[in-house]
Amino acid sequence: MPIAVQARQVLRHPEFRRYLIARFLVMVASMMMSVVIGWQVWDLTQSTLYLGYAGLAEFIPNILFALPAGQFADRHDRRFILLGCQAAFAVSAAALFLVAISPHPSVWLIFAISALTGLARAYVAPASQSLLPLLVPPEIFPSAVAMAATFMKVASIIGPMIGGFLNAAGTEVVYALSALIFIAAAIMTAGYKTPLVIKGQSEPGLQGLLGGIRYVKTQPIILGSISLDLFAVLLGGATALLPVYASDILHVGSTGLGLLRAAPGAGSAAMAVALSVWPLERGIGPKLLISVAVFGLGTVVFGLSQSLILSLAALVTLGAADMISVVIRQTLVQIRTPNEMRGRVSAINWLFIGASNELGEFESGVTAAWLGTVPAVVLGGIGTLVVAAAWAVMFPSLRQADRMRGDQD
Numbered sequence: 001m002p003i004a005v006q007a008r009q010v011l012r013h014p015e016f017r018r019y020l021i022a023r024f025l026v027m028v029a030s031m032m033m034s035v036v037i038g039w040q041v042w043d044l045t046q047s048t049l050y051l052g053y054a055g056l057a058e059f060i061p062n063i064l065f066a067l068p069a070g071q072f073a074d075r076h077d078r079r080f081i082l083l084g085c086q087a088a089f090a091v092s093a094a095a096l097f098l099v100a101i102s103p104h105p106s107v108w109l110i111f112a113i114s115a116l117t118g119l120a121r122a123y124v125a126p127a128s129q130s131l132l133p134l135l136v137p138p139e140i141f142p143s144a145v146a147m148a149a150t151f152m153k154v155a156s157i158i159g160p161m162i163g164g165f166l167n168a169a170g171t172e173v174v175y176a177l178s179a180l181i182f183i184a185a186a187i188m189t190a191g192y193k194t195p196l197v198i199k200g201q202s203e204p205g206l207q208g209l210l211g212g213i214r215y216v217k218t219q220p221i222i223l224g225s226i227s228l229d230l231f232a233v234l235l236g237g238a239t240a241l242l243p244v245y246a247s248d249i250l251h252v253g254s255t256g257l258g259l260l261r262a263a264p265g266a267g268s269a270a271m272a273v274a275l276s277v278w279p280l281e282r283g284i285g286p287k288l289l290i291s292v293a294v295f296g297l298g299t300v301v302f303g304l305s306q307s308l309i310l311s312l313a314a315l316v317t318l319g320a321a322d323m324i325s326v327v328i329r330q331t332l333v334q335i336r337t338p339n340e341m342r343g344r345v346s347a348i349n350w351l352f353i354g355a356s357n358e359l360g361e362f363e364s365g366v367t368a369a370w371l372g373t374v375p376a377v378v379l380g381g382i383g384t385l386v387v388a389a390a391w392a393v394m395f396p397s398l399r400q401a402d403r404m405r406g407d408q409d
Contacts (some may be wrong), residue, residue, distance in 0.1 A: 010144050016135045020187040024155045029181035031159025035173045040241040044107045051240045052365020057111040058118030065122040070347020073126040079192045085124035086186040092117045093179035100172035125350035128341035150272040156265030164258015212344025224331045224395030230352040232292045235383035244373045262327045263312045267319030285401030291324035296384030303377030
């Protein structure tokens, strides 16, 4: 079926349109804030270690609340979960606005507010990721996944660019606009007409909480794919150090920082469009491993680059490779997981991948403080290459996986 026809079919569903718009707005505002927080922390401290602390502040709530959040998403109306999280995002942005306009901004207060954002992210991730199958018919579900991924990547391009450009007018401007965007997202979410709950709720208590872990342990392909991305992001993520590259290595300022932050999203968006035209049908295991290796290689090139053009090209490449990994992982999780367990399994996926972004930022900041910025990024990229090779050996079923559905491997 032509892509345009598929898109029209998906967009006929008003609930899905609201889902797309709300997620797009949340991603734009989140990326705007992320750029400005990194720049503000660097401006206040001139410390790579403190940049790492900013990532750690969001990581701790993620790791503490990811599993309860998944169980919560499998037991409650997901629209109310999303509304609460979007309200928390708006409050965080407003609080950062007040910090920015204060005479003596406190970096520790920024970390505390970031922790609130991390808590909201822990709950929004499983609710949002497990929501999509409830909004569209099964026959157009793959098209909905591809369109949602494309919108998110477009947002990841626009958000950093807006944040970088508006930062020249003052960090408080970015925080104020972010708060308004989060409120707009909450308005879209409030418009859902049907209860967004599943028919078979999970059991309460510890048994229900650990159900997702038990299931993932029985699925080596899922376990291998999400753990592979965990270590790839943990070692290869250089996002926390982009303010240092923009300021001291490439000398491109906050506007250049916005471009650097947007470059991986540009590569991801281009790849998302390509995958919607030429979907991944065969050889998903080898393609996943190769994409992670390319991600590591792109990180090495970026770490060594002293040219803005080469740096942007490396970031675009690693972003495109990361999108291949994301599509494979998300499709595997959604297709191979029962509907009543998707919240908990999505939470594990988020714990492995989403929270590892913040832990990776902390690791990058600490390593840069010890070894220097460039060695930290280069060694992280090399580590990612080693991990891709190791997982090919440790998870033979992943290496040999052919199709997304288990009964077709």
